[in-house]
Amino acid sequence: MPSSPTRGALLFGLLPLALLLTAGLAALALGARPVPLTTTATTLQAMLAGEGVPAGVDAAAVASRVPRTLTAALVGAALAVAGAALQGATRNPLGDPGLLGLSAGASLATAIGLALGVSGSTFWVLALAAAGTLAAALLVYAVAAAASRGAGAGGAPTPIGLVLAGAAVTAGAGAVTTALLVLSPVVRDRFRFWAVGTVARADLGEAALLTPVIGLGIVLALAAARGLDALALGDDLAHGLGARPGRTRALLLAAVVLLTAAAVALAGPVGFVGLVVPHALRRLRPGGTRTLLIGSALWGAVLLVAADLLGRLVIAPAEIHLGVTTVLLGVPVLLVLLRRTGLGS
Known part of the structure; x- marks a missing residue:
């Protein structure tokens, strides 16, 4: 049964927003050097007012954590919405930008571009990542559809077929990317940390430039929400209901490309966020796809801000990269979903 409007507003809006603010404040205050909340609040207030960073080591520590916290929130929102959109567009419960090879394609295209001498500016990294995401999406779909036809199951890719094709693309793209890291000093210097998925080297300017791109991707996904509700009933019924x-699917593909490319450009390939968040929220019975997408954006941001903070605290002063933390969270969920989906589906 769908949730009531009041319950939906709480679970998919107010609660995650409150948790995001709390997690964000904790991420600014905690780390290898804990900072009092009063100092954290004063520093943040001064920065928001354009007064710069106050003097002192504690204030400098807070300021250094602002870019990575903001970036983690943006990447989490982008990947969670991209995952929800992929799952709806393909009617595949295993849809996730990392699992289906889209993040690996974005990483490979960016690495190839840098190896060929393309500028490493934010614009070009985004453009390369978008091209790689689109190419990987088309390749995975084509391979899965061909496998489905070869097995006599028609032309529609099965969920397992998409996952296997995504795994193949991920492995191939990862191998080539690793080779470029070894052979090209330019690529190695730019991506040796980024390739595992991290916000440790986040830049506030890059986050500001890519925020509108992520916003546009979310808007496109929301614009397709009504059609996505109809797609859940099958294409024939969707046509009968007046949907197109x-x-x-074109709107959703554009949204997924923008969101995945921006997320990869900011933090590298971070996996499983688009798988874990939408599936967890569906258990809370959202009233519709629009509610699910909004909730995914907020809860995805909460998840990555909390995961980044956890990675900084567990073995402080060293840290666990974000890409590793999300894998540890996502693999058990994937195994459960594979068991429920069945290899023959």
Whole structure:
């Protein structure tokens, strides 16, 4: 049964927003050097007012954590919405930008571009990542569809077929990316930390430039929400209800490309966020796809801000990269979903 409007507003809006603010404040205050909350609040207030960073080591520590906290929130929102959109567009419960090879494609395209001498500016990294995401999406779909036809199951890719094709693309793209890291000093210097998925070297300017891109991707996904509700019933029924499945999928593909490319450009390939968050929220019975997408954006941001903070605290003063933390969270969820989906589906 769908949640009531009041319950939906609480679970998919107010609660995650409150948790995001709390987690963000904790991420600014805690780390290898804990900072009092009063100092954290004063520093943040001064920065927001354009007064700069107050003097002192504690204030400097807070200021250094602002870019990575903001970036973690943006990346979490982008990947969670991209995952929800992929799952709806393909009717595949295993849809996730990392699992289906899209993040690996974005990483490979960026590495190839840098190896060929393309500028490493934010614009070009985003453009390369978008091209790689789109190419990987088309390749995975084509391979899975061909496998489905070869097995006599028609032309529609099965969920397992998409996952296997995504795994193959991820492995191939990862191997080439690793080779470029070894052979090209330019690529190695730019991506040796970024390639594992991290916000440790986040830059506030890059986050500001890519925020509108992520915002546009979320808006496109929300614009396709009504058509996505109809797609859940099948293409034939969707046509009968006046929906346009082709247009809906085109909007969702554009949204997924923008969101995945921006997330990869900011933090590298961070996996499983788009798998874990939408599936967890569906258990709370959202009233519709629009509610699910909004909740995914907020809860995805909460998840990555909390995961980044956890990675900084567990073995402080060293840290566990964000990409490793999300894998530890996501693999058990994937195993459960594979068991429920069944290898023959």
